[in-house]
Amino acid sequence: MMAAHDPTEAAQRTFVLSGASGLVGSALAELLEASGHKVLRLVRRDARTATEVRWDPGHGEIEAEKLHGAFSFIHLSGENVGEGRWTDERKRAFLESRTKTTDLVARTIASMDPKPASFVSASAVGYYGFDRNELADESAKRGGGFLAELCDAWEAASAPAKDAGVRTVNVRLGVVLSKDSGALAKMLPIFRMGGGGSVGGGRQIMSWISLGDAVRGFHFAAEREDLSGPVNLVAPNPVDNRTFAKTLGAVLHRPAIVPVPAFALELAFGQMARETVLASQNVTPKKLLDAGFEFEHPHLEDALRSELGRWSRPPAG
């Protein structure tokens, strides 16, 4: 008899995605479906199609019977931390939207028979703190600050799946570059008007990743049997903020010489600014590189040109 999840089997696999409506989730669903796989989306409302599965993480409810036979769960849920000031109430929502959802997915996986081959749960490079200037691989210690504590609790919530013997990967994701959403999307209008520049002195290191590589990285983590525990999902060439601004300006053919002082951002956004746009996170994807993962966009300029459709020469192929 064939094993439940024979890695040599080329057949269609079923991936369960949470946060599938988000930036990473929607691109990942597209990639998996284009590769011939089936994607079941966990939705926080009534299911409208056969490939949607209702769950209510606040009340610990999920239509588990519809998940039978799934090959992998990729968990991306979490309330957006990158907007506005952080109040105590919002911080609670950031935390609970990650820990309660992760716990429910992990416990559901633990109760399944057969169990999926893998559980890939998002986390973030915020784990390493907001002032990490020396290079951090996956063995580096947790840093300080709210996001580091959040990531710690988020990763810990995946334990029920791991304890049940399911290969569990905590993907510490860097800043995903997309023209439609997130950090780059916010910068674009300012840079396009020629008002861009470095922020907060420009020395802080940004561990970025192209959206395409982020999505391929999640898929890789789901499939590769030798990956488990924390895995950094960032490009292998982080840059400082000044280099990021200069490169983005050059790709857009706009000057990028208007600096934004740290105090202005701290005044407007407080801790949110300190731990996101002003944060320094120097992170290397050691486990992915050791596993032979090939980045399509290892360098920032190529990643930006590809995302923004701005080629200095026609793209290869």
Ligand SMILES: NC(=O)c1ccc[n+]([C@@H]2O[C@H](COP(=O)([O-])OP(=O)(O)OC[C@H]3O[C@@H](n4cnc5c(N)ncnc54)[C@H](OP(=O)(O)O)[C@@H]3O)[C@@H](O)[C@H]2O)c1
């Ligand atoms: N983008 C980045 O640069 C970046 C960097 C580091 C880490 N991450 C993390 O990676 C994950 C995916 O990132 P993303 O950029 O795709 O995020 P996103 O676009 O903000 O999408 C996250 C998804 O989570 C679900 N969600 C939102 N609020 C929720 C709540 N209160 N309770 C439960 N679910 C909620 C929503 O999906 P549904 O409505 O479909 O449930 C939403 O589309 C997130 O957990 C994020 O924190 C992202």
